Amino acid sequence: MNTLYSNSTVVPSGNANPINDHDDAGERGFDVYRAYQRALADEDISPPLAAIHSLTELVTSSNAGTMFELVRALNDGAETLKKRVPNPIGLTAGCELFIGFVTLFPHESASFSELKREIVHQGKSYTSQAIKFRTKIAELALGFIKDDSVILTHSYSRVVTQALLHAHTRKRISVYVTEARPRGLGLKTYGLLTAAGIPCTVVLDSAVAYVMDQVDFVLVGSEAVVESGGLINAVGSNQMAIIAKAENKPFYALAESYKFHRLFPLSQHDLPTHNSGILSFPHSMNRSATTQTRASPRLTDDVPDGSASASLPQRTMTLEQMNRNPDVDYTRPDLISLVFSDVGVLTPEGVSQYLVGMFAGL
Numbered sequence: 001m002n003t004l005y006s007n008s009t010v011v012p013s014g015n016a017n018p019i020n021d022h023d024d025a026g027e028r029g030f031d032v033y034r035a036y037q038r039a040l041a042d043e044d045i046s047p048p049l050a051a052i053h054s055l056t057e058l059v060t061s062s063n064a065g066t067m068f069e070l071v072r073a074l075n076d077g078a079e080t081l082k083k084r085v086p087n088p089i090g091l092t093a094g095c096e097l098f099i100g101f102v103t104l105f106p107h108e109s110a111s112f113s114e115l116k117r118e119i120v121h122q123g124k125s126y127t128s129q130a131i132k133f134r135t136k137i138a139e140l141a142l143g144f145i146k147d148d149s150v151i152l153t154h155s156y157s158r159v160v161t162q163a164l165l166h167a168h169t170r171k172r173i174s175v176y177v178t179e180a181r182p183r184g185l186g187l188k189t190y191g192l193l194t195a196a197g198i199p200c201t202v203v204l205d206s207a208v209a210y211v212m213d214q215v216d217f218v219l220v221g222s223e224a225v226v227e228s229g230g231l232i233n234a235v236g237s238n239q240m241a242i243i244a245k246a247e248n249k250p251f252y253a254l255a256e257s258y259k260f261h262r263l264f265p266l267s268q269h270d271l272p273t274h275n276s277g278i279l280s281f282p283h284s285m286n287r288s289a290t291t292q293t294r295a296s297p298r299l300t301d302d303v304p305d306g307s308a309s310a311s312l313p314q315r316t317m318t319l320e321q322m323n324r325n326p327d328v329d330y331t332r333p334d335l336i337s338l339v340f341s342d343v344g345v346l347t348p349e350g351v352s353q354y355l356v357g358m359f360a361g362l
Helices: 032-040 047-061 069-086 089-103 113-131 134-140 158-170 186-195 203-214 237-246 285-293 319-322 348-359
Strands: 148-154 173-178 199-205 219-220 224-226 230-236 251-252 328-331 339-340 342-345
Touching: 032 047, 032 069, 047 069, 047 089, 047 113, 069 089, 069 113, 089 113, 089 224, 134 158, 134 251, 134 339, 148 158, 148 203, 158 173, 158 186, 158 219, 158 251, 173 186, 173 203, 186 199, 199 203, 203 237, 219 230, 219 237, 224 348, 237 251, 237 328, 251 348, 339 348, 342 348
Parallel strands: 148 173, 148 219, 173 199, 219 251, 251 339
Antiparallel strands: 224 230, 230 328, 339 342
16 A cells, blocks of 8 residues: 555556547546646645646546556546646656556455545545655755855755755755746745845856855756656756866755656757757748847947946847747766755665666565
């Protein structure tokens, strides 16, 4: 009964069957994507947990009468979620964990209906207990944070924010946080930390190298930790790790075990979020319009010091330009010092070994 809690999960092989008019999830009109969105409305729920929550609801709604039918319905539901979400990395990890748990669940119930009820109970229990993983990780990270530590973090992460807030109750810390353009989620982290009284400064993404020699270590969250021991996180994490390595500064990642993902990228182009439009060049450009824009005096940088900038256009990326940029990137394991998880403090090699054992059902 504790398979899901122990993370000893096997992911069933084979691709999900396409959804058809006769699938179990659809017979009662259940919308797995809507259930996923409802779960995400809770600020404490991350995409992997939202995926587990929505698949748990799918089990409740399903008319499946055999384990084969139930697993097929769950695979169909997982495939639906992956297609509906632009960045499916986190939710895929959650789907893998839950479907593997269902596949290995002991068939000791008197009836299949009772078995499904027990699966639902275990799924709900796991999602409620998994939120507490961040508390354990925060306590583990505390041992590596000394008084008067200066920490650099990137974008916004629930587990990192909780770790920093916890450290603030015990030790004196100061935090640099990147703006994390284009969404600017670093400003959310800045607001939460400063509200708690932590000295905090926002750093331009392009100023990471400028500030690196002033920090003691880097602390980032994760979208997923992959089989290589590498990290998928908000774009910019990779370049931060490269700079930290060059400056001999530790680069620590915090990750709940439900973010461990059966994926082995070798480069940025291997990520599920990558597509041909990422950082592509437009097929056609209006040369005359471009020339006119460049010649426009409103765009010149020759503005006298102290003059009002209200006459200048706002220099922010357009939606089209944002869409041409990646949301996440991949950080190689050799750039990561340690991974703090609810299953312990692991080296990247240790993460790889743990994932191999996890997916081998050990």
